Amino acid sequence: MSKSDEKVYRIQGLTCTDCAAAFEANVKRIPSVKSAKVNFGAAKITVKGVVSIKSIEKAGAFDNLQIRHENEQKVKQVTFWRQRTNLKVYFAVLFLIGSFLLRLQLGEEHILPVIGYALTIIIGGYSLFVKGIKNLIRMNFDMSTLMTVAIIGAAAIGEWGEGAIVVILFAISEALERYSMDKARQSIESLMDLSPKEAIIRRHGEELVVRAEEIQIGDTMIIKPGQKVAMDGVVVKGRSYINQATITGESIPVDKKENDVVFAGTVNQEGLLEVNVTKRVEDSTLAKIIHLVEEAQAEKAPSQQFVDRFAKYYTPAIILFALFLVMFPPLAFNAEWSEWIYRGLTVLVVGCPCALVISTPIAIVTAIGNAARNGVLIKGGIYLEEAGLMKVVAFDKTGTLTKGTPVVTDLIPFHKYQKSHLTIAAAIEKHSQHPLATAVVKKAEQNNLDVDDYCVEDFQTYTGRGVSARVQDDMYFIGSLAFFEEKLKMKLPNDMRKEISNLQKQGKTVIIFGSEKQVIFILAIADEVRSSVANVVIRLYELGIEKIVMLTGDNEQTAKSLGRKIGMSHIQAELLPEEKLNVIKELKISHGKVAMVGDGVNDAPALAASSVGIAMGGAGTDTALETADIALMSDDLNQLTYTIELSRKALRIIKQNILLSLTIKVIALILVIPGWLTLWLAIFADMGATLIVTLNSLRLLKLKKK
Structure with a gap:
């Protein structure tokens, strides 16, 4: 169906499913209307064809229905008793x-x-x-x-x-x-009122108050303390705490600085922010949430x-x-x-099926609306019900059970180690695109070391093994144990090998920094486990979930170490995406209803094959909003247990x-x-x-x- 001649209108006064059906039929009878579809839960009608609001209202005159354009502000309603x-x-x-x-x-x-x-x-x-x-x-x-x-x-x-x-x-x-x-x-409907209708915009060096629908991508938005954010964008200047409860359900304000994303409908609490607008008002995360929920x-x-x-x-x-x-x-x-x-x-009289007909839709409308207010986007009544029937929950590891941001947990010095060596390692890793490299750079920054003090030359990557570079006329190497043994033909002493083995048993990834002749220090890097994970696993078992499974592409040793730490008994490691898909299919055969929890981008086949695909951190992730059956808008796994409880209730x-x-x-x-x-x-x-x-x-x- 072409969207060009399709318009959406909001209906005021629509209260019964029979009236909705009669109204839809009446609108379809209007000669210029090609098709019409009423959304009873959201009180909206989608009409294809050229038709006036007056004609649509006439079709709903039997029930005194009032019609307005989708984005038109709601007329202030008279108190219930005075209607x-x-x-x-x-x-x-x-x-x-x-x-x-x-x-x-x-x-x-x-x-x-x-x-x-x-x-x-x-x-x-x-x-x-x-x-x-x-x-x-x-x-x-x-x-x-x-x-x-x-x-x-x-x-x-x-x-x-x-x-x-x-x-x-x-x-x-x-x-x-x-x-x-x-x-x-x-x-x-209260969500629709969260986003301000206008904002302060800087154009050509001049600050103007502009209506939200007139703000363009690339405009600079000025957000003062206490003001609501009108549009999605990226912070280009300033720092402040933003209350994101309307989008993510998080009660604690989030620190926002340069290059961080802010969402329409959230509240700036402290500092002055300048934000580069990245989405039009109809494409904002809040607008998408409202549309998807309706x-x-x-x-x-x-x-x-x-x-x-x-x-x-x-x-x-x-x-x-x-x-x-x-x-x-x-x-x-x-x-x-x-x-x-x-x-x-x-x-x-007694046979009127009013109570029976309204018994289910009003519960679904209420539950899905409440979920949205608490940072959970449920894409339909079928998924609301499925979430309460699930027997197995499967988790992706990286970005779901863990934060997806590796951090340095251990630094073990060896041959004449100095702080400058960590600075050199960070300066070299700054040139690398590997996820572990950011952990080394962050470690140096935490120690107040300036990685720009050193000039890096002859940088070279050895895919999957490590990197090398020249700093102050000396060659340095960063990589795995196998990299040092194969590339440099270096024989590591037994005590060093034992140290590396112990760190790996703890589920940590080990990288070595050294010169052509000796190892200078060893770094152990691990992906931080989310603080709520252990409690969520316990709560899931208390809720009667029969099996909780971790699916990961990581090595088995790392996976088992993490699994033991959070109390998860079923772990499957070293899986390719198609292997995760097969695991989900097998779990559905053996247990029935299976939920897959992932980050909404990776593991798409497994998410699609599960009874309910649940995406973590849906806020700002278009893929999560579009592909998941349920999106947890924040990175808080407690939203998962809330969703199950809401579904069952x-x-x-x-x-x-x-x-x-x-x-x-x-x-x-x-x-x-x-x-x-x-x-x-x-x-x-x-x-x-x-x-x-x-x-x-x-x-x-x-x-x-x-």
Whole structure:
């Protein structure tokens, strides 16, 4: 589908799945519209074709829907109690109370209470009847149709009072449903307000206040202390602490200096920063998160698909059962028609599948929104459910269990070692592209040594083994034990070999620095393990994960040393990417649901083959945001255990909601047969079920990352 004539609009007032389907169908009927798709969870509609907002609003007039452009600021909403759609309820309630008092004074047969009840029905149920009658003409038997037939039927057999009560209870139910859906969507809508609409930009030496959408890539953005960052960019001047909780879920502010990345929507806490803008407002990390979460809320989870299939057959079955109750007893046993018509109408009311239909989507919308607020991006309801069902978690090592930044852990001096030798080694390694080289340079900087004091000449790389260079007319070599033995034909003494062996047993990589004649010092380098890893492994086992596996391309000795350190029992080392893929496939065969946790760039085949691919450090990594099923936006592995707990709680709540709504329906339908269930009790049971499943789902907002 071409994106050129496709536009996205936000919908205000969309609260039920039936209304969403009806609205989508109405928009599709507009002659200039080629296609339309409603995202109920995010309250958005994507329309392909040339169409005005006025035309779209007209298509949603049956439910008083308001439409605005996707990036247009939300109109400040009136307080829930003062909303126009609720005013009719207040008037209807007043008429109901007045009619009830008149009936007590004048008797049940008097015309005035009947008129009062009729006015209650008209005022409170006008919009319902318009929808219901239209649907009845189209033979579309949804909630509005069932309620319309039931209320008109009650009035027809003289049950004006009960018809009026049903209208009021239904209107209250709709209002509460609208309030709860708005509450569930707030977690994402609040993210949209985080990024400022304008920023201070320096252009041609002049500082200007510019609207966010007018800021261009390459502009210099000035961010003062206390201000929010308007655009993604790279710091070019200044240093400060930035609160990144909105993006990564990290509660502790992060130190930002030159060449560090900052994200739109984060808060500058201390210093003045100058930032080079690297992304337009619609391409920022925050914008991508909001877009992906809203798309995720539209993806139906397996449980929701089950409910939708069930509701497809459930509603016609209820209508047939109601017709059976109305027709069979009077025809077969000469029973009173009015009595069984009343019971049939009661079945229609209690049979409304409101609670059942909303039971799953509201839980998924709430859970995915809460996850985003805590720095976890879940790409769909299916992955939310899968995360709670996983039996095995497989971890990539580098960049996942470790920080991915090697550091020098040991320096063992030998022949006439001096600090200047470390400076020379760092000066040589500064010319190297090897990951271990940065650790040597960093070690020298930590010792306040200036690596630029020495001029490096004749630099040469020996791929996979080491480097050599000339400094002050002396040749120096840096590399592995094999490099020194093969290149220099040097025979290392036994004590030195023993030292190297001990360091390797600890899972460290050893590099040697020396001249053509002797070894000057040995460095041991290791990738730092994340501080949270050991606790996360323990917590995963406590959560009932059957197997935790480390998959790495490193040598077996290093892998086992790290595995023992963090308490991981299953370790597979020296694996190529395709071998990791095969391991994941084997684990799926033997254990079922398998999650793969990686950095979102490497191990793509393994991430794709797993039941759930989870990427670490998704903030700023486009690949992680695009390819992972779940992205942990910070480098905090505690987000993994939070995700599993959230998923399991969501699954429990969805099952509770489905069971509860079905149980209430079954009990109510049984009570219809002996005539114990009245119309107003039926709607009260339906409203109660809807309210309970809604409040139950909103409990997911309370779960926070520990």
